[in-house]
Amino acid sequence: MLNKAMPRLKRLIAAVGACAAALSLAACGSNGTSADGRNADGTVTISMAGWILATRPEFQALATGFEKTHSNIHIDVKEYSADDYDKQLIADLSAGKAPDVFPMKNLKMYYTYASPGALADLSDAAAKYSDDSNLAVAKDYVIDGKTYALPYRVDATVLYYNKTMLDKAGVDVPDGTWTWDDYLRICRELKKKLPAAGYKDAYPTYHHTSFQAIPQAIALAQQAKGSGVAGQNDLFFSGNYDYLKPMYKLFLTMQHEGLTLSYNTVSSSKTTYQSQFGTQKAALLPMGTWFMGPLADQQASGDADKFEWGVAALPQLSKATVKAPVTYGDPTGFAVAANSPSAKMKAAKEFVAWAAGPEGAKVTAQTGSVPAYLSNAALDTFFAKKGLPSDKQSREVLRTSVIKQENPVGEATQVIQDELNMAQSSILSETKSTDEALAKASHAIVNTGLLPSQQGK
Amino acid sequence: MSDHQHSAAAQIPAPRDNSSHVNKLRNRNIRNGLLFIAPNFIGFFLLVLIPVVTLFYTSFTKWSALGDPQFNGIWNWRRLFTDENFWDALTNTLYYAIIHIPLTLALAFGLAVLLNSKIKGRAFFRTVAFFPYVTAIVAVAQVWSMMFDPKAGLINQFLALFVGADNVPGWLSSTTWAMPAVIIVGTWREVGYFMILLLAGLQTIPAELYEAAKVDGANAWQRFWNITVPCMRPTLFFTTVTLTITSLKILDLTLVMTNGGPGTSTLVLAQYVYRVAFERADFGYASTVSLALFFICLAVTLVQFWYNNAKEK
Numbered sequence: 001m002l003n004k005a006m007p008r009l010k011r012l013i014a015a016v017g018a019c020a021a022a023l024s025l026a027a028c029g030s031n032g033t034s035a036d037g038r039n040a041d042g043t044v045t046i047s048m049a050g051w052i053l054a055t056r057p058e059f060q061a062l063a064t065g066f067e068k069t070h071s072n073i074h075i076d077v078k079e080y081s082a083d084d085y086d087k088q089l090i091a092d093l094s095a096g097k098a099p100d101v102f103p104m105k106n107l108k109m110y111y112t113y114a115s116p117g118a119l120a121d122l123s124d125a126a127a128k129y130s131d132d133s134n135l136a137v138a139k140d141y142v143i144d145g146k147t148y149a150l151p152y153r154v155d156a157t158v159l160y161y162n163k164t165m166l167d168k169a170g171v172d173v174p175d176g177t178w179t180w181d182d183y184l185r186i187c188r189e190l191k192k193k194l195p196a197a198g199y200k201d202a203y204p205t206y207h208h209t210s211f212q213a214i215p216q217a218i219a220l221a222q223q224a225k226g227s228g229v230a231g232q233n234d235l236f237f238s239g240n241y242d243y244l245k246p247m248y249k250l251f252l253t254m255q256h257e258g259l260t261l262s263y264n265t266v267s268s269s270k271t272t273y274q275s276q277f278g279t280q281k282a283a284l285l286p287m288g289t290w291f292m293g294p295l296a297d298q299q300a301s302g303d304a305d306k307f308e309w310g311v312a313a314l315p316q317l318s319k320a321t322v323k324a325p326v327t328y329g330d331p332t333g334f335a336v337a338a339n340s341p342s343a344k345m346k347a348a349k350e351f352v353a354w355a356a357g358p359e360g361a362k363v364t365a366q367t368g369s370v371p372a373y374l375s376n377a378a379l380d381t382f383f384a385k386k387g388l389p390s391d392k393q394s395r396e397v398l399r400t401s402v403i404k405q406e407n408p409v410g411e412a413t414q415v416i417q418d419e420l421n422m423a424q425s426s427i428l429s430e431t432k433s434t435d436e437a438l439a440k441a442s443h444a445i446v447n448t449g450l451l452p453s454q455q456g457k
Numbered sequence: 458m459s460d461h462q463h464s465a466a467a468q469i470p471a472p473r474d475n476s477s478h479v480n481k482l483r484n485r486n487i488r489n490g491l492l493f494i495a496p497n498f499i500g501f502f503l504l505v506l507i508p509v510v511t512l513f514y515t516s517f518t519k520w521s522a523l524g525d526p527q528f529n530g531i532w533n534w535r536r537l538f539t540d541e542n543f544w545d546a547l548t549n550t551l552y553y554a555i556i557h558i559p560l561t562l563a564l565a566f567g568l569a570v571l572l573n574s575k576i577k578g579r580a581f582f583r584t585v586a587f588f589p590y591v592t593a594i595v596a597v598a599q600v601w602s603m604m605f606d607p608k609a610g611l612i613n614q615f616l617a618l619f620v621g622a623d624n625v626p627g628w629l630s631s632t633t634w635a636m637p638a639v640i641i642v643g644t645w646r647e648v649g650y651f652m653i654l655l656l657a658g659l660q661t662i663p664a665e666l667y668e669a670a671k672v673d674g675a676n677a678w679q680r681f682w683n684i685t686v687p688c689m690r691p692t693l694f695f696t697t698v699t700l701t702i703t704s705l706k707i708l709d710l711t712l713v714m715t716n717g718g719p720g721t722s723t724l725v726l727a728q729y730v731y732r733v734a735f736e737r738a739d740f741g742y743a744s745t746v747s748l749a750l751f752f753i754c755l756a757v758t759l760v761q762f763w764y765n766n767a768k769e770k
Contacts, residue, residue: 116521431719
């Protein structure tokens, strides 16, 4: 009979419950912090998220650099998975257990984080930099007039070239004035000349089409009107993706002519851009500036061949933008958890503002990443790294380029990118025509009802 | 359950002093029983039951996993019916299931019957057939992807001998052939597991039945249809139900082999749920899609139960 067993069962449940409660109490009390998050000795310890700390020194370097000049603040860096960073962070944020400071890896998820009030308002800190042209990318984080993250590094997509291969083949290196037509012409020329120069298996270029941004973000950035984000938003959130057609036409032509590895090969053999360019299988490569530091390291360690290389401005769709070449790249920024206790939040905001500014830029540049604060001093520090190209063009391209967003910020961003990613797979694997695939994506995107025009914005 | 036992026990006219003994024993059994299922049940309750119940609510909300879900009525369900990706995924899932289930079942049954007979090296072949099932899926998918390579792959080089190099299928890079490729790998992987289940069933059939049939002059075919198949109904029913459910919620193979591509040609429902939830942070709508998948599984399983019950009467 249950009624006699019940008291004992109840006692058992009560005991388990009491243990659980005791454990959670112990966890709360053991920190020894006051209600505003201050330690007993008056210092403040904040936590910060990062990923692959062993090979990405920037997180620890920034924390250490900040602690040097802010002796009352200590930063604990907490490791997250690089691939599943956003999934892990969403889980932690929704459980209220996120670190005080965490990076925004790109702009794709930014709106999702910012809109439900998980991120602290950093508008005050951003205001300090509003007139500073060195930190132009800070405006990417503005949603309805408020800023919820500040950038500390930025990456722009540029054209890498293998000078050794081009010289041997007798082809001029890119001078930063190319249009995509010039690029196509040079690639055809390379296709003829590379075998004679001793590069039998090499392709003229490599399109890393596993990244949908190549070519989608290129097409968006180079066709958006004006220099601000408005023109880009109009195009991206319009629900009509015909603006992608010229780039797809070019990419399809090039894979037909064997000027680059085809999409099917790239996706089925999981080709990496590091190996294609680093082992001289391709003479050109449109890729983000994040590859510069690692390429120099790989050449030094022997993981990549030794050859001379440089970077030039990305080719343009129109001659009109050649002077101020348009490219794309999302900033990487830091945000602060909205639920951090007051003292921790103050310290966290201080750190984020510091990391975005000239001092943070110096530390970021020393770790081999391009800082968001693109001052001359910061660029000097970045290019001082051994193995990076020393020519003027490579150095100036970051300052002369107009960097637009890879992911315009809005509620529909993730849906649009996911649908366009599927379209890319259909188009470049040539299982659907460009028109058909883009029309299908457009229909699916409109169907979600998330576009600004459908939300009455 | 306990009330039922209680009333049954009350009907037995037992001596007074004995009843307290019986009660003690019963209490102890209940307590021990509860303790034994506790580790499993607590995990099930916290990690499966609660999330599944909340799913019914979140499917009517807009939710990014941050903040609170916002109730938005039947909007998600209306969206579901006009969502081309959902219908593509549903079609692909059914395509996979409709080909994969009979194919796997027929091959597994055939193999089980074969390996239940007294052939040489029986244990060896049983192990071989089971091998794919215990191999890591990522490794399996990677090796098969290499074999399916349209130009350099083993499969097409073999096929080219018969149909010519220009007529071989594009496999994973073709919308027409990607799903058949996935089905081939899925079947290859699961046949061994279901063969073992069916083999266990075959061995419970009494040998006397076959002997009696032989004496009556039944040939091998008649013995198979009139003894093996009817005796195997419970096992076949179980394997069909589990095979159906695993086929409808197929995810790992397409995720690793094709990632749903090219285009949406191998996008299955479970993967669509994953994409909507984790790539788009749209957990509300993802709940709606997974609930739709749940109802499909439920409906198919109920039909199978109903059919089995009708047949058993």
